[in-house]
Ligand SMILES: Nc1ncnc2c1ncn2[C@@H]1O[C@H](COP(=O)(O)OP(=O)(O)O)[C@@H](O)[C@H]1O
Ligand SMILES: Nc1ncnc2c1ncn2[C@@H]1O[C@H](COP(=O)(O)OP(=O)(O)O)[C@@H](O)[C@H]1O
């Protein structure tokens with residue numbers, strides 16, 4: 205029995221996002237970065253959000269954490285976490301909500317470590333301030349945490365610049381799970397990481413998830429990884445969700461042309477070398493309609509020739 | 523010991539006998555800790571690697587394994603602690619002792635991971651390419667230079683009118699193409715590309731790999747493609763070399779290496795590549811078992827600590843499979859049986 209089968213048993217939503225719309229308001233014009241996006245994440249579920257850069261993934265993640273800064277503005281929709289209205293939380297509620305209820309690993313997190321403190325000092329800080337452990341206990345846990353992400357605990361004494369980028373990112377991921385949040389948001393956490401570490405971190409997260417039942421919002425543009433690790437996933441394009449379904453269904457039966465092209469951009473690890481083209485330049489979808497259910501649990505935004513700009517998908521391989 | 527393999531290497535079809543670049547016994551140690559600390563990180567240890575003419579070799583391995591250090595040493599951005607770097611048979615560390623000469627930089631160019639950091643935002647694209655041409659004396663007349671700029675843009679798949687754009691007006695993939703065009707401007711024989719696609723979007727990545735392949739096929743440029751993505755190494759590279767804790771542990775023809783990984787570490791790497799066929803059924807227990815098997819101290823002591831010796835006796839290279847695959851592994855498991863001992867390179871015991 206795999207963890208996924210266990211944790212996917214009940215679908216009690218821990219997070220519910222409805223019609224979320226986020227704009228970046230400029231002096232002359234504003235961009236709608238997230239456009240009427242709805243999804244929910246079940247308890248213990250790994251939900252993937254895929255799509256190329258600029259499609260609005262990080263904006264969604266930042267909205268969930270209430271970390272959006274000027275000029276971003278949530279102009280519509282709702283976010284509920286464990287039944288609570290996240291958009292209505294007071295600063296005091298938010299302080300607890302962030303990092304203890306929901307933790308996030310940012311895209312460029314490995315550069316967010318404090319350069320003048322050792323890795324050990326930074327991890328110990330989390331335990332002493334947020335969990336109230338003694339310094340000694342915090343240090344012991346900090347060592348364990350590093351081992352969890354395969355960093356030798358001697359590195360507790362290292363400064364961030366003395367670690368390679370991968371090690372820094374691993375340290376940051378370890379710090380995010382330190383307080384065992386119930387929702388972990390990972391915004392392209394493995395973009396700079398090698399496969400073994402990536403797999404181990406995800407395996408580790410799944411193990412912890414099995415134990416504690418937390419959920420994961422996993423953002424990436426690596427379709428192979430996402431399909432393997434997520435229970436359900438959504439594919440975004442230009443601020444809209446174009447397809448959402450069980451990850452296995454997206455893999456075997458992608459419906460939207462954009463999803464199909466994205467799935468086709470990964471070289472296989474077996475078989476002959478086949479030339480790939482990825483997404484051809486100039487493909488554009490516009491006025492993406494609301495999702496329609498094409499089979500149970502599989503939703504696709506209707507598409508037709510009129511929705512594509514010229515040049516469309518010729519050359520895109522599957 | 524660096525000689526064990528060279529004699530056995532069969533030149534691939536279409537590759538001239540002498541390699542374009544040959545790295546011998548390259549080592550690099552970084553001090554860590556404080557000013558007075560004696561601790562050091564051994565980033566590279568005794569690396570031998572060659573790049574045939576018109577050949578793409580992938581260098582794969584986890585982050586921290588020393589891939590960038592290798593590229594930086596070869597590009598002479600970092601001073602190696604020991605070793606030789608032969609370009610066209612000339613030992614460049616002896617020839618230009620203190621820094622890379624202009625000649626060297628016009629023979630060998632590097633493309634970095636971050637196409638954002640390497641282009642000054644204040645200048646138009648034209649500026650970067652023109653300066654590259656000028657520094658290396660390839661500019662010629664104004665008309666010739668203009669024609670060359672447009673040719674470079676076409677080669678990397680960009681519209682010539684983009685010469686007037688600023689870096690921020692370009693997408694990541696387009697900027698990486700500019701970085702490649704800038705490297706090409708000096709007409710190098712060798713390009714070292716350090717994770718050139720890892721910061722780019724998926725769709726654009728394949729395009730960059732296809733561009734690199736085109737440069738190999740059409741211009742015969744030799745390339746070292748550094749990546750942590752085994753699937754892309756297999757897609758692009760003729761040969762693939764695997765680095766673990768600063769050492770090369772396995773090398774071979776790419777398809778053969780990925781189909782028949784011999785070193786426990788390579789096996790682990792290959793098994794960790796995400797496989798959509800496992801959708802939704804990822805099993806951490808199975809993964810942990812696999813890891814434990816590979817990492818068990820009884821068979822292997824590599825634990826990510828570069829200071830940890832692989833075992834008491836340093837393993838040497840052993841051949842894997844047919845000689846034409848040029849596939850070797852550095853691991854005691856492939857040591858020939860006791861009777862035939864004494865050969866550094868021997869047929870692999872296929873288990
Ligand atoms: N601070 C900002 N000001 C203006 N526009 C922004 C800002 N941040 C993001 N955007 C725009 O919002 C869109 C979505 O961005 P983002 O959420 O970062 O996408 P992703 O994470 O999928 O790459 C993009 O078109 C981007 O240009
Ligand atoms: N300037 C430096 N000072 C100290 N250690 C370094 C330095 N540069 C790299 N290292 C160490 O060398 C090892 C190899 O790093 P690197 O070549 O960047 O690996 P990769 O490119 O494979 O991720 C790592 O352990 C890293 O911490």
Ligand code: SF4
Pocket residue numbers: 785786787821822823824832833837852853854855
């Ligand atoms: S030589 Fe020994 S320790 Fe090294 S990889 Fe082979 S079996 Fe493992």
Ligand SMILES: [Mg+2]
Pocket residue numbers: 257258261262263311391
């Ligand atoms: Mg983002």
Ligand SMILES: [Mg+2]
Pocket residue numbers: 586589590591
């Ligand atoms: Mg590197």
